Amino acid sequence: xxxxxxxxxxxxxxxxxxxxxxxxxxxxxxHQVVGIRRGWEGLLEYNPDDPGSCAExxxxxxxxxxxxxxxxxxxMLHTSRINPASAGPDEVPAFLRGSGFAAGAQQxxxxxxxxxxxxDGLELDVLVPIGGDDTLKYAGRxxxxxxxxxxxxxxxxxxxxxxxxxIGYSTAVTRGVxxxxxxxxxxxxxxxxxxxxxxxxxxGEACLTASYLAAVDRCIIPEVPFDPEKLAxxxxxxxxxxxxxxxxxxxxxxxxxxxxxxxxxxxxxxxxYTSETIKEYSGMDTMYQELAxxxxxxxxxxxxxxxxxxxxxxxxxQIGRRSFGHMTALLQGQYTVVExxxxxxxxxxxxxxxxxxxxxYRPRLRAVEGKPMFLY
Amino acid sequence: MANVQKTHxxxxxxxxxxxxxxxxxxxxxxxxxxxxxxxKVVGLRRGWGGxxxxxxxxxxxxxxxxxVLTEDIVNRAGRTGGTFLHTSRTRPSKVKASAVPExxxxxxxxxxxxxxxxxxxxxxxxGIDYLIPIGGDDTLSYAVRxYQxxxxxxxxxxxxxxxxxxxxxxIGFSTCVTRTIQLTxxxxxxxxxxxxxxxxxxxxxxxxxxxxxxxxAGAANRCVIPEYRFKIERLTELLVDDRNxxxxxxxxxxxxxxxxxxxxxxxxQDRTTDAYGHAKLGGLGDLVSASLQxxxxxxxxxxxxxxxxxxxxxxxxGGDPDAIDSIVPMxxxxxxxxxxxxxxxxxxxxxxxxxxxxxxxxAVIGAKKLVNVDKxxxxxxxxxxxxxxxxxxxxxxxxx
Numbered sequence: 001x002x003x004x005x006x007x008x009x010x011x012x013x014x015x016x017x018x019x020x021x022x023x024x025x026x027x028x029x030x031h032q033v034v035g036i037r038r039g040w041e042g043l044l045e046y047n048p049d050d051p052g053s054c055a056e057x058x059x060x061x062x063x064x065x066x067x068x069x070x071x072x073x074x075x076m077l078h079t080s081r082i083n084p085a086s087a088g089p090d091e092v093p094a095f096l097r098g099s100g101f102a103a104g105a106q107q108x109x110x111x112x113x114x115x116x117x118x119x120d121g122l123e124l125d126v127l128v129p130i131g132g133d134d135t136l137k138y139a140g141r142x143x144x145x146x147x148x149x150x151x152x153x154x155x156x157x158x159x160x161x162x163x164x165x166x167i168g169y170s171t172a173v174t175r176g177v178x179x180x181x182x183x184x185x186x187x188x189x190x191x192x193x194x195x196x197x198x199x200x201x202x203x204g205e206a207c208l209t210a211s212y213l214a215a216v217d218r219c220i221i222p223e224v225p226f227d228p229e230k231l232a233x234x235x236x237x238x239x240x241x242x243x244x245x246x247x248x249x250x251x252x253x254x255x256x257x258x259x260x261x262x263x264x265x266x267x268x269x270x271x272x273y274t275s276e277t278i279k280e281y282s283g284m285d286t287m288y289q290e291l292a293x294x295x296x297x298x299x300x301x302x303x304x305x306x307x308x309x310x311x312x313x314x315x316x317x318q319i320g321r322r323s324f325g326h327m328t329a330l331l332q333g334q335y336t337v338v339e340x341x342x343x344x345x346x347x348x349x350x351x352x353x354x355x356x357x358x359x360x361y362r363p364r365l366r367a368v369e370g371k372p373m374f375l376y
Numbered sequence: 377m378a379n380v381q382k383t384h385x386x387x388x389x390x391x392x393x394x395x396x397x398x399x400x401x402x403x404x405x406x407x408x409x410x411x412x413x414x415x416k417v418v419g420l421r422r423g424w425g426g427x428x429x430x431x432x433x434x435x436x437x438x439x440x441x442x443x444v445l446t447e448d449i450v451n452r453a454g455r456t457g458g459t460f461l462h463t464s465r466t467r468p469s470k471v472k473a474s475a476v477p478e479x480x481x482x483x484x485x486x487x488x489x490x491x492x493x494x495x496x497x498x499x500x501x502x503g504i505d506y507l508i509p510i511g512g513d514d515t516l517s518y519a520v521r522x523y524q525x526x527x528x529x530x531x532x533x534x535x536x537x538x539x540x541x542x543x544x545x546x547i548g549f550s551t552c553v554t555r556t557i558q559l560t561x562x563x564x565x566x567x568x569x570x571x572x573x574x575x576x577x578x579x580x581x582x583x584x585x586x587x588x589x590x591x592x593a594g595a596a597n598r599c600v601i602p603e604y605r606f607k608i609e610r611l612t613e614l615l616v617d618d619r620n621x622x623x624x625x626x627x628x629x630x631x632x633x634x635x636x637x638x639x640x641x642x643x644x645q646d647r648t649t650d651a652y653g654h655a656k657l658g659g660l661g662d663l664v665s666a667s668l669q670x671x672x673x674x675x676x677x678x679x680x681x682x683x684x685x686x687x688x689x690x691x692x693x694g695g696d697p698d699a700i701d702s703i704v705p706m707x708x709x710x711x712x713x714x715x716x717x718x719x720x721x722x723x724x725x726x727x728x729x730x731x732x733x734x735x736x737x738x739a740v741i742g743a744k745k746l747v748n749v750d751k752x753x754x755x756x757x758x759x760x761x762x763x764x765x766x767x768x769x770x771x772x773x774x775x776x
Contacts, residue, residue: 011569074565182694185458189395
C-alpha cells in the first residue's frame with residue numbers, strides 16, 4: 001500500500017517519534033510512505049502538472065530520513081493551519097484560480113474536490129493525518145467523502161473530542177510544572193505575587209493539570225470566568241501564609257473576566273492585564289511571565305513517546321487489516337479506535353464539577369477512584 | 377574544635393537588586409568560612425530593606441529584618457537559586473515618605489529622606505564589624521556610601537546582565553547565558569515546524585551581554601543590543617535570508633529588552649519606575665515581531681513570514697545555578713573573607729582578565745560596563761565578531 005502522512009496545527013513534542021514509528025513499521029511490512037508537507041497546505045499547493053510543486057509538497061519517507069527524528073520535538077514535515085474546506089481567497093493556489101473552484105472568489109471556498117484529486121494522483125491507499133481539533137475535523141470530512149483515513153490526535157491542550165489523550169499533552173504539563181517551579185526562585189527572592197500565563201485558548205486542561213501538579217496557589221482556566229479583585233485578595237492571603245512570602249498564580253491565555261467587570265470587551269492580553277490589575281488591588285508588586293511556546297519546546301517526555309509510538313502502532317494495525325475510517329484514541333486508560341469523524345461530534349473541555357473549585361479558583365479533585373491515570 | 381570560641385567579630389551579609397542563581401551559594405561560602413574563622417554571621421534581609429527597618433529594641437521582633445546564620449541554614453539553601461535572605465531595590469539614601477518605616481515617620485517626614493543615620497546606628501546596634509553586600513551596581517553604590525561613612529565593607533558583584541564596572545564577571549551571568557542557549561535550542565523545533573522567524577527577548581537594560589554571548593555561542597542568527605541602534609529593515613533582510621538559506625526554514629534573533637531601532641526610543645511596557653529611577657522595560661520583542669512580519673514581504677518575494685515571539689524573561693534566571701555560578705560564588709565568598717582576615721576593606725572582589733582579584737569599592741560607581749561594539753559587535757551583520765580571541769579570558773567579550 002501507499003500511505004500518506006501529514007501533520008497539521010501547532011507543533012508539539014511527539015510528532016516526530018510518531019512519524020518515525022509509522023514509517024519504520026510500514027517499511028518493514030512492505031508499504032511505501034509519502035510525507036505530505038505543511039499539513040493540508042501540502043495537498044492544496046500540490047499541482048500534478050508542476051513537478052516543482054510535487055517536490056515542495058511531498059517527500060518520500062524511509063528509515064534513512066526518519067532514523068534520528070524521534071529525538072527532537074516539532075515535526076520534520078512542517079505544519080500549517082489551513083482548512084481546505086474553507087480556504088480564504090488568498091489561500092487558493094494560483095493554479096486553481098479561475099478553474100471552477102475559485103473563479104473570482106471573494107469568500108472562502110471549499111477546495112475538497114481538488115484535495116481528493118491530489119490524493120488520487122498521489123495514488124495513496126490511506127492517509128494518516130496527525131493533528132488537533134481543526135486538522136482532524138477536516139480528516140473527518142475526507143472520511144465522510146469516502147477517502148480511507150486513520151487519524152491520530154495531537155494537541156498540547158488535550159481538547160480533541162473522542163479521545164482522553166492527545167500527543168503533546170504530557171510534555172506540555174511537564175514543561176508547565178518545570179517552569180512554574182523555576183519561577184519560584186525569583187518570586188520568593190522578591191516576595192512577589194507571581195502570575196504565570198500558560199497556553200490554553202479554549203480548554204484549560206494543561207493549565208489546570210500543571211497547576212495541580214506544581215501545587216500553585218490559584219489557577220484560572222477559560223471554562224470559569226473570574227473576578228480579579230477576589231483573586232487579588234486570595235493571593236495576598238496566600239502570600240501571607242507562605243514562609244517565603246510569595247504567591248503563585250497560573251492563568252490560561254484564554255481566561256475570561258466575569259461579565260460585571262469585562263463589560264462588552266475582554267482584555268487582549270489577559271495575563272498582563274491580570275498582573276497589572278492585581279498590582280492595583282493589592283498595592284503589592286507583581287511578577288509576570290508567559291510560558292507560551294516554552295510549553296511545547298524541547299524533546300517529548302517519556303509519556304508522549306509512549307503514546308506517539310503506540311498510536312503509530314495502533315494505526316498500522318488498522319492499516320494492516322484494511323480497516324479504515326478510524327481515529328486512534330485512549331479511552332478509560334486503554335488504547336482503542338473511534339470513528340474518524342468523532343472530533344466533529346463534540347467539544348472537549350475541563351470537567352469543572354469534578355476537577356475545579358470555582359469559589360477558590362484552584363484545582364479540586366473530588367474522587368480519584370476509578371479515574372484513568374491522567375484523570376481524564 | 378576551639379575555633380567556635382574565638383569571636384573575631386560579626387559579619388553582616390545581604391543581597392540586593394534582582395535575584396540570580398548563585399546568591400545562595402555565595403551566602404553559604406561566606407558563612408561557612410566566617411564561622412570557621414571564628415566570626416558570627418548575621419543575614420540582613422531584603423537587601424538594604426532589613427537594616428533600614430530594624431527597630432533598636434531588644435523586645436521588638438526583628439526576625440523579618442535580620443537573622444543569625446548557621447551552617448545548617450546556609451547549607452540547605454546553598455544549592456538553590458534565588459536568595460533566601462530575599463532582596464529589594466530599597467536605597468536608604470533616597471526613601472520616599474510613603475516607604476519610611478512606621479517608627480521613623482516622625483523624624484523623617486520629607487518627600488525624600490536619607491535614612492543613612494538610622495542604617496549606621498542599626499549596624500552599630502547589631503555589632504556588625506564587617507559588611508558584605510552582594511549586589512549589582514545600584515546596591516553596591518550604596519555600599520560605597522556606607523564605606524565613605526566609615527563602615528568596613530567588602531562587596532561582591534552579582535547581576536545577570538554582567539554590567540558591574542570593575543569586574544569581568546558578576547554572579548548569575550553564566551546561568552543566564554546557559555539557560556538562554558538551552559531554551560533557545562529547545563524552541564527551535566517550534567520555529568522549524570512552522571517555518572517562522574523567532575524573536576526571543578531577553579533581559580538586558582543597558583548592556584547587551586545577555587544577548588551577545590548566547591548569539592556568539594551559536595544560539596541565534598542575529599542579536600540586537602542596547603549599545604547599537606539598529607535598522608529594522610536591515611534586521612528583516614538578514615533574518616529572511618537566514619531563514620530561506622536554512623533547510624528547516626527558520627531563523628532566530630535575540631533581542632535585548634533595552635535595544636533600540638534607529639530613530640526609536642526604548643520601549644516601555646508600563647511607565648512605573650523603581651527606587652533607582654529606572655523605568656521598567658519590556659516590549660521591544662513585541663515591536664520587533666510586528667515590524668518583522670510587516671516588512672518581511674519586501675525581502676521574501678511578497679510573501680509574509682509569520683513570527684514566533686517569546687519573552688524568555690525570568691526563565692533565564694529562575695532555578696538552580698550552573699557550574700560557573702556555583703564555583704564563582706564560592707571563590708568570591710572566600711576572597712571576601714581573605715580580605716577581612718587581613719584587615720582590608722573598602723574593596724570589591726572581582727575577576728579581572730581571567731583572574732580573581734580585588735579593587736577599590738568605588739569602582740562600582742564608574743561608567744556602566746557595556747559591550748565594546750567596535751571590538752565585539754558586527755554592526756553590518758548584527759551579530760558578534762569572532763576574530764582576535766587569542767589571549768582573551770574565558771568569557772571573551774566581557775573584559776575591558
